[in-house]
Amino acid sequence: SKTYRICTLPGDGIGPEIIAEGKKVLQAVGKRAGVTFTCTDALIGGAAIDATGSPLPDATLEAARASDAVLLSSVGGPKWDSTDPNAPRPEQGLLGIRKGLGLYTNLRPVKIYDALAGASTLRPEVIKGVDLVIVRELTGGLYFGKRERFYDEEGAGSNGGRGQRAYDTCEYREYEVERIARKAFQAARKRRNKVTSVDKRNVLETSRLWREVVHRVHDEEFPEIELEDLLVDNTAMQLINRPADFDVVVTENMFGDILSDEAAQITGSLGMLASASLGDGVSLFEPSAGSAPDIAGQGIANPLAQILSVAMMLTYAFGMDEQAAWVQDGVERVLDDGWRTRDIADGSTPADHVLGTSAMGDKVVEYL
Amino acid sequence: SKTYRICTLPGDGIGPEIIAEGKKVLQAVGKRAGVTFTCTDALIGGAAIDATGSPLPDATLEAARASDAVLLSSVGGPKWDSTDPNAPRPEQGLLGIRKGLGLYTNLRPVKIYDALAGASTLRPEVIKGVDLVIVRELTGGLYFGKRERFYDEEGAGSNGGRGQRAYDTCEYREYEVERIARKAFQAARKRRNKVTSVDKRNVLETSRLWREVVHRVHDEEFPEIELEDLLVDNTAMQLINRPADFDVVVTENMFGDILSDEAAQITGSLGMLASASLGDGVSLFEPSAGSAPDIAGQGIANPLAQILSVAMMLTYAFGMDEQAAWVQDGVERVLDDGWRTRDIADGSTPADHVLGTSAMGDKVVEYL
Ligand SMILES: CC(C)[C@H](C(=O)O)[C@@H](O)C(=O)O
Ligand SMILES: CC(C)[C@H](C(=O)O)[C@@H](O)C(=O)O
Numbered sequence: 001s002k003t004y005r006i007c008t009l010p011g012d013g014i015g016p017e018i019i020a021e022g023k024k025v026l027q028a029v030g031k032r033a034g035v036t037f038t039c040t041d042a043l044i045g046g047a048a049i050d051a052t053g054s055p056l057p058d059a060t061l062e063a064a065r066a067s068d069a070v071l072l073s074s075v076g077g078p079k080w081d082s083t084d085p086n087a088p089r090p091e092q093g094l095l096g097i098r099k100g101l102g103l104y105t106n107l108r109p110v111k112i113y114d115a116l117a118g119a120s121t122l123r124p125e126v127i128k129g130v131d132l133v134i135v136r137e138l139t140g141g142l143y144f145g146k147r148e149r150f151y152d153e154e155g156a157g158s159n160g161g162r163g164q165r166a167y168d169t170c171e172y173r174e175y176e177v178e179r180i181a182r183k184a185f186q187a188a189r190k191r192r193n194k195v196t197s198v199d200k201r202n203v204l205e206t207s208r209l210w211r212e213v214v215h216r217v218h219d220e221e222f223p224e225i226e227l228e229d230l231l232v233d234n235t236a237m238q239l240i241n242r243p244a245d246f247d248v249v250v251t252e253n254m255f256g257d258i259l260s261d262e263a264a265q266i267t268g269s270l271g272m273l274a275s276a277s278l279g280d281g282v283s284l285f286e287p288s289a290g291s292a293p294d295i296a297g298q299g300i301a302n303p304l305a306q307i308l309s310v311a312m313m314l315t316y317a318f319g320m321d322e323q324a325a326w327v328q329d330g331v332e333r334v335l336d337d338g339w340r341t342r343d344i345a346d347g348s349t350p351a352d353h354v355l356g357t358s359a360m361g362d363k364v365v366e367y368l
Numbered sequence: 369s370k371t372y373r374i375c376t377l378p379g380d381g382i383g384p385e386i387i388a389e390g391k392k393v394l395q396a397v398g399k400r401a402g403v404t405f406t407c408t409d410a411l412i413g414g415a416a417i418d419a420t421g422s423p424l425p426d427a428t429l430e431a432a433r434a435s436d437a438v439l440l441s442s443v444g445g446p447k448w449d450s451t452d453p454n455a456p457r458p459e460q461g462l463l464g465i466r467k468g469l470g471l472y473t474n475l476r477p478v479k480i481y482d483a484l485a486g487a488s489t490l491r492p493e494v495i496k497g498v499d500l501v502i503v504r505e506l507t508g509g510l511y512f513g514k515r516e517r518f519y520d521e522e523g524a525g526s527n528g529g530r531g532q533r534a535y536d537t538c539e540y541r542e543y544e545v546e547r548i549a550r551k552a553f554q555a556a557r558k559r560r561n562k563v564t565s566v567d568k569r570n571v572l573e574t575s576r577l578w579r580e581v582v583h584r585v586h587d588e589e590f591p592e593i594e595l596e597d598l599l600v601d602n603t604a605m606q607l608i609n610r611p612a613d614f615d616v617v618v619t620e621n622m623f624g625d626i627l628s629d630e631a632a633q634i635t636g637s638l639g640m641l642a643s644a645s646l647g648d649g650v651s652l653f654e655p656s657a658g659s660a661p662d663i664a665g666q667g668i669a670n671p672l673a674q675i676l677s678v679a680m681m682l683t684y685a686f687g688m689d690e691q692a693a694w695v696q697d698g699v700e701r702v703l704d705d706g707w708r709t710r711d712i713a714d715g716s717t718p719a720d721h722v723l724g725t726s727a728m729g730d731k732v733v734e735y736l
Binding site: 085089091095121122123126142143145147148149154155156157158159163164165166167168169170171172173174175176200202203204205206208209213232233234236237238239240241254255257258259260261262264265266268270 | 453457459463489490491494510511513515516517522523524525526527531532533534535536537538539540541542543544568570571572573574576577581600601602604605606608609622623625626627628629630632633634636638
């Protein structure tokens with residue numbers, strides 16, 4: 001039987017608890033599909049800093065490279081917040097593995113689960129039918145450009161004396177825009193055939209390059225897809241005003257960071273959203289929400305986003321669309337039957353339907 | 369009697385129509401307060417390009433500098449959208465006057481009018497009591513840093529050959545952060561004594577500088593103000609999740625562009641929001657919404673944001689707080705009595721309460 005090797009990165013906070021449920025579901029899928037999944041843990045983030053001094057030890061990157069897919073949980077926590085600018089930070093592990101594996105495409109699907117529509121702060125008629133995906137460029141732009149800090153007279157302005165100055169560089173190369181545009185149009189082909197490309201063309205040179213290249217790729221390779229341009233500030237408005245109108249939204253790294261979190265919040269159930277980071281080699285899958293250190297170790301964290309990230313892995317890493325649908329449908333039916341973790345429960349949830357992390361994992365396996 | 373000289377910039381689209389109502393209200397206030405306001409029009413944006421070839425003719429900048437305050441409407445429209453990257457663009461007029469007058473502080477108040485709460489796509493209980501102000505840094509960051517485009521092998525990546533590359537620079541100097549932080553804390557003192565400073569410290573060097581300097585200014589000069597830090601992606605979420613919790617939100621130029629539009633959209637009535645751009649000399653006041661070329665010339669545009677920008681001018685440029693309150697209260701009572709322009713009318717508005725642009729201006733004057 002076929003064997004896939006997964007590099008699992010439990011990370012920090014609730015990470016180890018929820019990734020256990022992801023593995024549980026994966027094993028159940030494997031059993032039913034007659035496929036073997038082997039999971040091997042490696043260190044990342046704060047846990048890696050504690051053990052090795054580095055948020056991304058070489059051994060982790062090597063293990064990830066040698067695997068068939070990476071399942072990440074989440075990193076970070078107050079323990080590693082430091083005022084020392086040179087102290088290693090857990091997020092560097094995340095940025096490092098994105099760059100190290102060349103994961104230039106981040107897919108963040110945002111979907112309303114009917115059973116959870118009440119959790120949104122938006123009116124039900126506005127969020128009804130929301131089903132979009134943010135395609136975020138993940139290895140370019142302000143995140144990876146040159147940055148520096150120094151002291152000189154300019155930094156102080158007319159105050160005299162010396163002051164600090166800092167800069168970051170937002171850089172894009174034509175091929176970087178080309179390949180992410182292609183991913184967006186390909187995603188649209190499997191969905192509703194519409195792409196919204198987001199930029200700030202009226203100000204930024206990188207945005208003008210972005211818009212030109214996205215249109216060239218469209219005209220040459222995907223003329224049948226509907227393409228619209230939207231300025232980033234207007235997009236921030238329209239995501240609130242008419243979220244159901246969006247299908248695929250493609251944008252550069254920093255805009256994507258902001259807009260994907262905004263879009264996620266529209267659902268009101270962050271604990272349900274997963275993301276895939278893809279390149280031309282090994283891919284990585286993770287929940288969208290953070291490491292929630294405040295509830296770590298209590299067995300109450302919501303594992304569903306992690307479980308849904310397993311579904312994304314089945315689709316994108318192994319082409320197992322049918323098995324991915326088992327997981328997605330399983331989660332949907334668990335919700336439809338009223339099972340909740342604490343974060344997605346509300347006044348109408350009977351106490352005996354509020355499950356802990358592990359019980360929720362078991363429930364999904366039961367419904368598979 | 370005292371005389372104030374206003375440089376008025378009608379701009380494009382609905383600009384000339386709505387600025388006429390702003391002037392109307394201003395004259396009514398002057399009459400009642402025993403103050404003379406003289407308004408002199410100058411060219412900006414597309415109108416200036418058509419007349420002179422430049423979106424910000426020297427004469428306009430000189431007139432603005434020589435005035436006591438600038439009242440701007442809005443610029444831009446499809447007429448000046450060009451695929452030629454060297455063609456002058458209306459927004460350059462806006463960016464040029466901000467830089468030319470040194471308008472480094474942009475105040476964008478976001479407030480729910482009870483009478484219009486139904487226009488929001490957010491649930492009524494979530495937007496109830498929203499009353500925040502975004503303090504956006506307006507002359508630094510990605511907007512005014514060095515940018516370039518060129519061709520080289522790197523631009524093409526492994527495709528071989530040559531490709532394009534572009535970059536923009538996000539730069540901040542210590543004194544630039546200092547002065548905007550001070551404006552934010554001063555604003556908080558007149559409000560609910562709380563400042564949220566927004567950055568992306570886990571990635572950007574400019575954000576790390578930002579956070580340090582904001583805290584230094586806080587600790588040295590405003591220790592009594594409550595200060596919290598929030599990452600920009602998290603802020604994009606919390607503005608939807610708990611908008612009523614925010615008081616003053618201070619951030620750099622690009623984040624401020626995105627977040628202020630997001631916050632504006634939360635109200636659902638963009639046509640009601642005005643902004644003030646302040647520096648150490650002449651200040652500028654304008655509605656937050658755009659030039660709406662699609663409805664220009666029809667006499668149906670909503671002039672209330674322009675009228676409210678006049679109220680901001682009375683406060684910030686002339687220290688006429690009492691007279692500003694006349695205008696604000698007037699607008700509020702007009703709404704409470706059910707008067708609407710088309711954009712803020714709904715099914716429950718009787719047809720004879722839907723007013724055109726000029727009739728709405730008259731109505732506010734009547735209620736002053
Ligand atoms: C932790 C941080 C560096 C990261 C990012 O900004 O990309 C996170 O916000 C995300 O969106 O995955
Ligand atoms: C027109 C554009 C350059 C401008 C900006 O980005 O600052 C506008 O969006 C605004 O917010 O005033």
